[in-house]
Amino acid sequence: MALQQTYRTSLTLLTDLYQLTMAYGYWKQGMAEREAVFHLYFRKHPFGGGYTVAAGLEQAVEYLQALKFTEDDLAYLSSLKGSQGQPLFEQEFIDYLGQMEFSCDVDAIPEGTVVFPSEPLVRVKGPLLQAQLIETPLLTIINFQTLIATKAARIKQAAKGDTVIEFGMRRAQGIDGSLSAARAAYIGGVDATSNLLAGQLFNIPVKGTHAHSWVQAFDTEEEAFEAYGDAFPKDSVFLVDTYDTVEGVKKAIAVARKLQPKGFVFGGIRLDSGDLTYLSKEARKLLDEAGFHDTSIVASNDLDERLITHLKQEGAKINVWGIGTKMVTAYDQPALGGVYKLAAIKNGKWEYKIKLSEQLAKTSNPGILQVRRYYNQERYLADMIYNEQEQLPEHPQIVDPLDSTRRRNVEEDAKYKDLLVPIFRQGSLVYTLPDLQSIKKHTSEEIAQLHESIRRHLNPHSYPAGLESSLHHYKMDLILKLRETAQ
């Protein structure tokens, strides 16, 4: 199918078949419109880190705003057959879907906010059929962008204020992989992308150098540099490693000198192979000796936060980092593993639900949950997940989800804010989506609120985030009850 068709069609069927078979079942049982609550959350920080950056809400909002079964969608669903060749869904159900209007309440943590395991990033409350149907697309969107925003934040942190450019499109997981990654990487802290469509769609600054093929297309490196310098006298970065890096730097300098009288500004050189520490030091020496103190040294070649940290420790003279594969594919952890779990259903009154697991850490949390973040003037102190429906004690206690004997009293004078904010009310958007620049700024302000022991990459401390103690007790009682009845 043509790309345009794939990407411009309705995305309502961008969900798993089982969401539709459950929807049909609920409809047949008369349960389709029973009110339910689901939470989207993850269980473990990616990359062994101490924090995660929420991202993807804007695309989730766009998806939900457009949630409507088109004539084509309905025709496709009508065409689906069961194993005996019988229609999978009856026509009356297809008609029901045809007139369905999204009517859920959605609350979410704004993009760029630092988040912790078990905290609902998104809370959906509404008709069971609808709230269930949107599980998979919400996870697709939020899991990936949150993962990449977190990776990018780590890379930007390792670069310690240097410019970072995202170069990953060619190695990304497909077309949307490249676009979503460019957006999320920008939220995480990257300064620019080489991906023009991402630049156009999301208003991200675009930047780039040139490829080896440019140099190969000329008889000599000098000719290649001169031609590029002619075309871009104010914005040239020469890739110097096509044949011999140190010789390449010398030739780049010679060309820059030659072009200088014509107003040429020597923007930079790029290193893309070899020992980047040694070569950047050599290059810096040569550039400085020639008086090009402001000329940047760009490096690329399978870099990530670990290599950047290592190269900096070695004293590499690199001040711009081009990062592709390892960032946009989240190479060392290619999925976040966020989940979407039913937490409450209305049967006259609210009934709270959990999904049991052998591991306590994997058992979901019951209730209609909110996240309260406590902070003082210096930093974030602790997060507390609590049931919004229940009265909070005057002095709430936070229970460590992995060790319930560890409890934390909230400081008397700590300020607090609730992280989940209203996004949709009865299907109508009530949230003003911030622009991407504001989200990016929010990310860096958020990370700055974390103690450095939580920010560090090697064996970070755990930020205190847990359940409010009465919610913890309720959960434990529910687990015991369910274990008894399951026997």
Ligand SMILES: Nc1ncnc2c1ncn2[C@@H]1O[C@H](COP(=O)(O)OP(=O)(O)OP(=O)(O)O)[C@@H](O)[C@H]1O
């Ligand atoms: N000083 C360094 N210390 C550790 N790793 C480095 C250093 N300099 C470069 N690297 C990394 O080592 C890896 C191998 O780089 P190298 O250029 O030697 O091989 P390559 O990428 O296979 O070469 P080419 O790009 O020419 O095919 C890359 O990930 C690069 O970023």
Ligand SMILES: O=P(O)(O)OC[C@H]1O[C@H](OP(=O)(O)OP(=O)(O)O)[C@H](O)[C@@H]1O
């Ligand atoms: O290494 P990454 O972090 O993935 O960054 C992107 C890579 O893409 C380019 O290489 P490629 O070999 O595709 O083309 P080139 O000829 O321009 O080097 C570029 O030179 C980088 O090395």
Ligand SMILES: O=C(O)c1cccnc1
């Ligand atoms: O502009 C660049 O230097 C660039 C763009 C994409 C991939 N690698 C490098």
